[in-house]
Structures are given as structure tokens and as C-alpha cells.
Amino acid sequence: MRKDSTLFPLTTLQxxxxxxxLIFIGSGASLPYMPLWFADKGMTGAQIGFILALPLLLRAVTGPIMGVWAEKFPLFRTPVIYLAALGGIFYGLLGAWPLFQDGRFVVFAxxxxxxxxxxxxxxxxxxVMTIQMSKREGFxxxxxxxxxxxxxxxxxIAVGYGLNWLGVDLIQVWVVCLCFAAMLAAAYVLPKAVRHVDGPVTEAAAVPAGSGWTKIRxxxxxxxxxLLLIAMGCIQAAHGFYYGFSTIIWKGQGLDGATCGYLWATGVAAEVVFLALGFRIRNRFGSWALLVAAGALSTLRWVVMGFAPPxxxxxxxxxxxxxxFAACYLAGLDLVNRMAPKGSESLAQTLNAAYVTGVMMGLSTLSSGPIYDVLGGGGYFVMGGxxxxxxxxAIWLYRKQVMTA
Structure with a gap:
């Protein structure tokens, strides 16, 4: 595996x-706990749902725009540096909330x-960068x-404990600092990888040369x-209620911040194990089968959660x-990449993110606020549906793509 000696003697994998x-430390510090931060600043359940959902819904527009914009740079890491820096600046502005007493909700949104x-x-x-580099270097x-x-x-876990000692304002500080750390890492750690170093095996017709918008169409x-995006969108969007309100529900049931953190960590630990074994599992059963299993077990998970289990x-x-999450993510990453014609991989994955974890998740999150206000923990039943x-x-696609192949 190639080592890039421009700064540190690290492999591309490392x-x-x-x-x-760095990116996921920021997510771990914010995703489970930002709803608590917003609630601490006086936001209602419906307002929290709207704040969390707005950027997801707008990804129908921002996702393709970002994808077309990012493909203009010859190096993968250049747009990453810009995005991390801007993200840190905008998150930092949340710290100025005392200046916006009257219009706080609008500013937060x-x-x-x-x-x-x-x-x-x-x-x-x-x-996309990691997939293409792995094809070239064999990791x-x-x-x-x-x-x-x-x-x-x-x-x-760290932020869960920190909440008990330092309060919810710790969350916003973590996120800002980590955004800027990610920016620096992108500049000095990410390899100088050029786009489209390898073309994937495709299952879609070749796209004629043209603008990014032509490729999107x-x-x-x-x-x-x-249909693949819709299936994945339904499965992933079912997490919207969990992401927005699970910590609030658990604390309402008497669990402390540390226990909530451990519960979240348990889910992600299972995700880590699955991803570590993901190649073997995918090669054994196939990506379409993984997607079907993700849908079945996701339905089971949320229906049982709706009964407020101990x-x-x-x-x-x-x-x-x-x-x-993990099986759906891995299956989708592989299937989308295989369907993308050479030269459209970034756009295909951007559309995947924009509509699966963007629009669909946004609609789920937006509805989760009012659902929580009316049903409380019973909102998990809606996610199960x-x-x-x-x-x-997913079953229909599996039969069409695999059983009739």
C-alpha cells in the first residue's frame, strides 16, 4: 500500500x-446531543424537528450543487478543506445565541x-475518494x-459524561473545534488523490460527455x-425519530447522560463490527440481500422500541x-457505485447522500417533532412502518435484479 511522504510516513488507508x-468524533459529539442543546435554549419538540430537518430537506438542492461544484476540483481534498472550514464558522455562530433573544429560532435554523x-x-x-483509492492500492x-x-x-461516551459535569454548552464547543481540526487534517493528512483514478464496474449505460447536470439527468x-434510493431512503429515514428524540426519551425514562451515551455507543459498536466484516458478508450474500436484511431488521427494531422496553x-x-444502518449503508455504497458510469461516481454518491440521508431523512426528522409532541415514544411505531x-x-428489487438475473 502506497505511502505518501509529503508530510507523514502514513499509508493511504491510515x-x-x-x-x-475526526469527522465522526464531531458527529458523535453532536448527533445524539444537539437536540438537548436546542431544548436547553428554549426550543420545543416541533422547533427542534424543523431545525434538524431543514438542511436535510434542502439537500435536494444543495446536494447536486455541491456534487457538481466539487467535481470541478482535480483533487478530492480541496473541496473538503473548504467545506470543513465553512462548517466550523457557521457552527461557531451558534455560540452567539444570547444576541438573538427574540429571533433565536430563525437564527438557529x-x-x-x-x-x-x-x-x-x-x-x-x-x-468516493476512499473507494477509488482502495481499488488502486488494494485495501x-x-x-x-x-x-x-x-x-x-x-x-x-466522552460527551455523555461531560454533560453530567459541564452542561450542554460543551457540545457546541466540541463541534466547532473538530470542524477546524478536520479542515487542517484535510489539508495535511489526506493524500493528494486525483479524481477518477479508476473506473468501477458499471451496471448503467454510459453517460455521454457533458455538464454535471447532464450526468445527473x-x-x-x-x-x-x-427505486434503490427510495428503498434505502425509507430504511435510513426510519432513524430520524431515533436521532432526534431517543436521548430525550431515555432521559425522560430516568436514564442519565452516561447511560444514554453507552446506548448510542452500543449501536455504533455493532456498526463497527459489521463494517470490519463487511467485505466478507457482502461477498458471501451480495449487496441486494444485505439491503433486504437491513429493511427487515430495521422494521423489527423500531416496532419493539415503540413499546418503551426496559x-x-x-x-x-x-x-x-x-x-x-450499517448493512443498508454498505449495500447502498456498493450498488450506487456499480450503477454509476465512469466519471459520475461522485455525482452518484452525492445524489445518494442528498436524497437518502438528506431529503428522506429530512422529511422523517421534520415529522418527528410533531409526532413526538403527540405520541412521545410511540413515534417509533411510525418509523417501523x-x-x-x-x-x-428492497424485496421487489432483489427479485428483479437477482432472482431473475
Whole structure:
């Protein structure tokens, strides 16, 4: 595996792992706990749901724009540096909340939207970079992502304990600092990888030369590609209620911050194990089968969560995150990359992120606020129904793509 000697004698795998770690430390510090921060600043459940959902919904627009913009740079890491820097600046503005007593909700929604849009646009770019570098250098591209997930666990637990001692304002400070750390890492740790070093094996028709928008139209003209995004969107969007309100629900049931952190960490630990074994599992069963399994186990997870199970049941339920998230993620990453014509990999993964973890997750998160206000923890039943829709579409695709092949 090639070593880049421009700064540190690290392999590409190690460099990718370091950057994934920084990005996911930031996620671990913010994703479970930012709703608590917003609630501490006086936001209602519906307002929190809107704030969290807004940037996800807008990814229908910002995702393709970011993808087309990023492809203009010859190096993968250049747009990553810009996005990390801008994300840190916007998140930093959240710290000025005392200046906006009257219009706090509007300011939170705007600033969070800008910061979140920048940071979440990094992930699909990094995924494509890692896949293409792994093809050239022969390493397992799931390992850097597994390193990131392990880092998520560490941040999750650390911030859970920190909440007990230092209060919720610790969260915003963590996120800002880590955004800028990611920017520096992108500049000095990520290898100087040029785009499209290798073309994947494709399952889509070749896209004629043209603008990024021409390539986008060709991709969304593939009905299997579109149905794949819908199936993954339903399965992944079923996490919206969990991401937004699980910590609040658990604390309402009497669990302390550290226990909530351990519960989140348990789910991500299962994800790490799955990603570490992901190549073998995918090669054994195939990506379409993984998607079907993700839909089935996701449905089971959220339906059982709707019954407000005791703590001893929550632990094994959290391990199902390996299926509801990781299996769906890994299957989608592979299937989308295989369907993307050469030269459109970044755009395909950007569309995947924009509509699966963007629009679909945004709609789920937006509805989760009012659902929580009305149903409380019973909102998990709604998420179970959403996952079941993804499961049904995944079964149809499996039969069409595998059983009739």
C-alpha cells in the first residue's frame, strides 16, 4: 500500500482513517446531543424537528450543487478543506445565541442549516475518494469507515459524561473545534488523490460527455437507481425519530447522560463490527440481500422500541444498528457505485447522500417533532412502518435484479 511522504510516513488507508475519525468524533459529539442543546435554549419538540430537518430537506438542492461544484476540483481534498472550514464558522455562530433573544429560532435554523450542509457534504466525497483509492492500492475501503465509527463511540461516551459535569454548552464547543481540526487534517493528512483514478464496474449505460447536470439527468433516468434510493431512503429515514428524540426519551425514562451515551455507543459498536466484516458478508450474500436484511431488521427494531422496553432490552436492540444502518449503508455504497458510469461516481454518491440521508431523512426528522409532541415514544411505531416500506421495495428489487438475473 502506497505511502505518501509529503508530510507523514502514513499509508493511504491510515490517512483516510484519521480523517474519518475526526469527522465522526464531531458527529458523535453532536448527533445524539444537539437536540438537548436546542431544548436547553428554549426550543420545543416541533422547533427542534424543523431545525434538524431543514438542511436535510434542502439537500435536494444543495446536494447536486455541491456534487457538481466539487467535481470541478482535480483533487478530492480541496473541496473538503473548504467545506470543513465553512462548517466550523457557521457552527461557531451558534455560540452567539444570547444576541438573538427574540429571533433565536430563525437564527438557529439558518446557521445550523448552513453548517450542517457543509459538513454532511464531505461524507460522499470522502466515500468516493476512499473507494477509488482502495481499488488502486488494494485495501478494504470499509476499514476507514469502521475507524470513523469507532471514533464516534469514543466521542459519544466522552460527551455523555461531560454533560453530567459541564452542561450542554460543551457540545457546541466540541463541534466547532473538530470542524477546524478536520479542515487542517484535510489539508495535511489526506493524500493528494486525483479524481477518477479508476473506473468501477458499471451496471448503467454510459453517460455521454457533458455538464454535471447532464450526468445527473442520466442517473435519475435509471428506474432501478431511483427505486434503490427510495428503498434505502425509507430504511435510513426510519432513524430520524431515533436521532432526534431517543436521548430525550431515555432521559425522560430516568436514564442519565452516561447511560444514554453507552446506548448510542452500543449501536455504533455493532456498526463497527459489521463494517470490519463487511467485505466478507457482502461477498458471501451480495449487496441486494444485505439491503433486504437491513429493511427487515430495521422494521423489527423500531416496532419493539415503540413499546418503551426496559434497559435490558434496549442493549440488544441497539446492536440492530448493524443492520438498520450499517448493512443498508454498505449495500447502498456498493450498488450506487456499480450503477454509476465512469466519471459520475461522485455525482452518484452525492445524489445518494442528498436524497437518502438528506431529503428522506429530512422529511422523517421534520415529522418527528410533531409526532413526538403527540405520541412521545410511540413515534417509533411510525418509523417501523416507514422501514417496512423500504423492506417491501428492497424485496421487489432483489427479485428483479437477482432472482431473475
Amino acid at each position: 490517512r483516510q482513517g484519521i480523517f474519518y475519525a 439558518l446557521v445550523w442549516c448552513l453548517g450542517y450542509s457543509c459538513i454532511t457534504s464531505i461524507s460522499p466525497l470522502l466515500d 478494504n475501503y470499509t476499514w476507514p469507515r469502521a475507524i470513523g465509527s469507532a471514533s464516534f463511540i469514543a466521542a459519544n 442520466a442517473l435519475i433516468g435509471n428506474p432501478v437507481f431511483v 434497559l435490558w432490552v434496549l442493549w440488544p436492540l441497539q446492536t440492530l444498528h448493524a443492520a438498520s 416507514l422501514a417496512a416500506c423500504g423492506f417491501a421495495i
